[in-house]
Amino acid sequence: MEWLLTWPLNLTGHPAASVPTELSEDGHPIGAQLIAQRFGEETILTASAAIERREPWSGDYPAL
Template sequence: MLVTPTLAGPPPKIGALSGDDSTDRIREIMQYTAQFNMTGQPAISLPLHMSADGLPMGVQFVGAPYREDLLLRLAAQLETAAPWSQRRPAVHA
């Protein structure tokens, strides 16, 4: 099992990934997830932490090929130990 951050920093604000340089910014913040998408390795991201702004911050778990079952069991255990379904970030509309 490999553990990495999901993003390379806090989640971006709405609109932060638009504009002429958005592709470069997307590549930068998603540097921990892209290689597992390309190789087809099973991975799961769980919102285990919150940023100072109250936004969910993910932790990515990567498993061995064809071992999605381990990732799903781990996710279930972590959600039981530290439930996140009721956490809500502030709405800025």
């Protein structure tokens, strides 16, 4: 069912990325979806990398 929210971007060719931003007080991951203008792949990758550098999250998730 997730495709119901993403099909407009697929149809129009807008690049998008989902990036983790932080953990909630309960330890659940919180993220953001970034969307750029058509053919803006460099922009979306640059923004995603900047968020990840600002909020390093790897290793913060609890073991399952």
